[in-house]
Amino acid sequence: MAVRGALVNWENSMYKMALNCVATWMVLWMLPIPRGFGQVSPAFPAAKTGGNYMHNYYLPPPSTTPWYPAWSPNGEEIAFSMQGSIWKIRLGTTTACELTAAATYDSSPAWSPDGRWIVYTAEDDSRDISLRILNLSTGATSALTSGTDINVDPVWSADGERIAYVSTRDDGWFNIFVMPITDGKAGELTRLTTADDYGKDRLYFGRKDLHIEPTWSPDGKEIIFLSNHGIPLGSGALWRMPAEPLGMAKATMIRREETLYRTRPDWSPDGTRIIYSSHQGGQYDNLFVLPVSGGEPYKMTFGDWDHFCPRWSPDGRRIVYVSNQHGLTELRILEAFGGAETKVEIAEKRYRRPMGRLEVRVNDAETHRTTAARIYVRASDGKTYTPNDAYHRVGRAGEHLFHTSGTSTLRAPAGPMRIEAVKGFEYWPAASEVTIRANEVTRLTLNLARMSHMAAQGWYSGSMHVHMNYGGTLHNTPENLMKMAAAEDMPVIGELIANKDNRILDYQFFRGELDPHSTKDRLLYFNEEYRPPWYGHISLLNLTAHLISPFTTGYEGTAIESLYPSNTDILRLAHAQGAIGGYVHPYQKEPSEAEYAGARGLPVDVALGTVDYLELMSGSDHIATSRVWHRILNCGFKIPVVGGEDSISNLYRTALVGVNRTYAYLGARLDWQGWIEAIRKGRTFATNGPLLEFNIDGKEEGEEIHLPAQGKRVSVRARMISIVPVEKAEILNNGKVVEALPLRDDAKSAELTKEIDVRKSGWYTLRVYGTHAVHPVDDPYPFAESSPIYVHCGGRPIRSEEDARYFLTWIDAISRMAAEDRGWRSEGEKAHVLSQFQEARKVFEQRLREAQP
Structure with a gap:
């Protein structure tokens, strides 16, 4: 102690x-101050589909470095976005010239065939994206769209009389429209696609179809585009349709593969093929060419980095694209015949303001x-x-x-x-x-100025849920991850190797030991997130022998659609390597209101002893998750909490590394095995800002106090300090508030030392929270809660009849769901998993009997 x-x-x-x-x-x-500080509002609310992956893989980023190139009609210049503006550069020079400068983040330029205009997107800081048109002779810009919709992917027809683009207008779904343009003015729209209903929700994409990323045929009669019409996973296949009202009804699929928004097809000037970007099951996006009538794609680029946004030169001899080989993005030009590749150097920037x-x-x-x-x-x-x-x-x-x-x-x-x-x-x-x-x-x-020095008291912080590379625009590295953690003052990085649909990201960094970039002051360990959508995602920390496949289950239309193996099986395999495991980003609301989605398998693995911790703070609701956790504790299970924000750190729009983190007591020395043991023992608290100190009779988080059967008075000491104001600081006993810490005037600190009566067995935590966003906490509200201190009177166990019944209802519901699932490969698989559910049920039945008088 x-x-x-x-x-x-x-x-x-x-x-x-x-x-x-x-x-x-x-x-x-x-x-x-401008809108955004201290507020958490949904980004791009006009879109009814997509969420975070759509924001990062599809919508234009406010990039420091070049993004989304477009050729001038004569092939001598390239327009692109950078630093929130549209720029151009003449090939053979190194000076870029700024073309737009506004309060919006401008991107996605499309140069008109006559060279007079550039259509581009203008983002009003996460609220909406409009189309604007730039007169290159005068420098004046004007709006082509209005309202709060998302309007993206503008592309000119070869005759310069129309643009095709994608919009959420009318219904909130992504559809393709054609807009006539006359002397820089918009004409009457033609809708080419509609959002058909797939018949059920699709993982990350919902029920309604999307249609995005159009490219014109050279004769202006057809469009090739991306759509997930009739497809269960990903952003869809490549389709070809006539450029006429509701042309989707006559569309034909020319290439089916699992995509994730990055495709960006571009029809070649000779009309025979398209160039597009694809990961094809690998980690990185490369460029491929494909006949416009379909067939087999041919790979054009090679490398362990990404190749985005390819565009043919007007003569079809060159391809400009975006590379992230060296981390940040840069423009490159690839000779279509010969293979020579040139970086577009930008040594000077000429601003228009x-x-x-x-x-x-x-x-x-x-x-x-x-x-x-x-x-x-x-x-x-x-x-x-x-x-x-x-x-x-x-x-x-x-x-x-x-x-x-x-x-x-x-x-x-x-x-x-x-x-x-x-x-x-x-x-x-x-x-x-x-x-x-x-x-x-x-x-x-x-x-x-330092507010506190937790490491000096033996407490070290870390995030247990960080992803390094996950298909984002940045090519991230362990070195950069360490720098980010230093900027966030975080000594421990629990990186999680994981799948994104049909690819596994960063698997090559697994070592089964600390990464060599670790130092005495900062530790980096590559672990694994196992991501089955049906059971809920789990993290596996301290794997020492190998990663555990198949990385996920339950993916519709694949060879891993079965719900076998269960999370229980995977957690047992992890334990065999000396690892620990727990459920991550569990619940957004009361689980029974959402078919127990988020961490559906949690009570099963709690009962069977296969879960070691719960990620209380992550990309979920902390209060909703804590209510479930409190019920688990009330049934006598000792489950500690950790924090991990699920930062996908090479995406531009994501939770920042370390904004939800774990503090663990290690004592005098930072050590990875000490970190793992501290989590096992529950010597932790989870927080997005407030720092906690909590003990009862000198015992701290994860420790036990044994009292006589009649109980006794105990001494409670609780403190809190925070970089932001909070609204409540409370001591909980079995989920109910028993003491409130008086906040100081600035609401950033609180302290309580008091004796309280304990008459029955129970658990105690210290919880601090607010009810609204407070800058600079990168979360919906400030929150922290300690792992429990356990108090036993006369050796009696902690039990709750109500909560045992709650989990029995839960297990019965998911047993019915699993029995009806159509993905099982055999009756043996189904019987195996259902028997685990029944074994867990018996444990809760026993806890129920022990809770009854």
């Missing part, structure tokens, strides 16, 4: 300095050394600008940001700028306002 010291010394001079820093920070961030330069340095206020951090920037136009070597990110809360190693330089429009540095949960954020002056350099140092 180790009783930690205070989270912070209240009279410490550094703490007083920190309060002054945070007071300044609060004043700055109470000033009027006054720009200045910001040099920012982040220091640790105590050591005066530079330190890595998360950076928020809002320029005078309301947008975020990032350094050339930084990945532009949008967090779970919808806020734009980047990570710095300590010093960064960026360009931004002249005018006022707000900038903030954030470093994990143990430093107060630091913010400032500066004025950017045209053609000048502004220098700023932000000092981060």
